[in-house]
Amino acid sequence: xxxxxxxxxxxxxxxxxxxxxxxxxxxxxxxxxxxxxxxxxxxxxxxxxxxxxxxxxxxxxxxxxxxxxxxxxxxxxxxxxxxxxxxxxxxxxxxxxxxxxxxxxxx
Numbered sequence: 001x002x003x004x005x006x007x008x009x010x011x012x013x014x015x016x017x018x019x020x021x022x023x024x025x026x027x028x029x030x031x032x033x034x035x036x037x038x039x040x041x042x043x044x045x046x047x048x049x050x051x052x053x054x055x056x057x058x059x060x061x062x063x064x065x066x067x068x069x070x071x072x073x074x075x076x077x078x079x080x081x082x083x084x085x086x087x088x089x090x091x092x093x094x095x096x097x098x099x100x101x102x103x104x105x106x107x
């Protein structure tokens with residue numbers, strides 16, 4: 001697993017960060033104030049979560065005057081897609097090998 005994949009998994013392992021990321025994916029670019037209202041936690045806590053999501057490459061920020069808007073970087077999820085595709089192929093091959101072994105044992 002790459003360090004980028006580790007960062008994404010770690011960032012999304014927290015349910016609050018997942019909810020923030022999902023909210024940005026569903027609602028598009030939002031100010032910190034909007035994210036805070038939707039999250040139901042303090043603004044400093046939201047800022048900390050957004051910083052972790054940003055460091056993982058899952059969101060980007062855009063300062064506009066006195067506010068900062070955050071947008072999802074859904075392309076970053078391709079790292080997870082690549083990993084899950086790889087793991088699916090690995091386990092399918094293992095199950096196929098097990099199936100072959102069981103068929104040979106039945107003969």
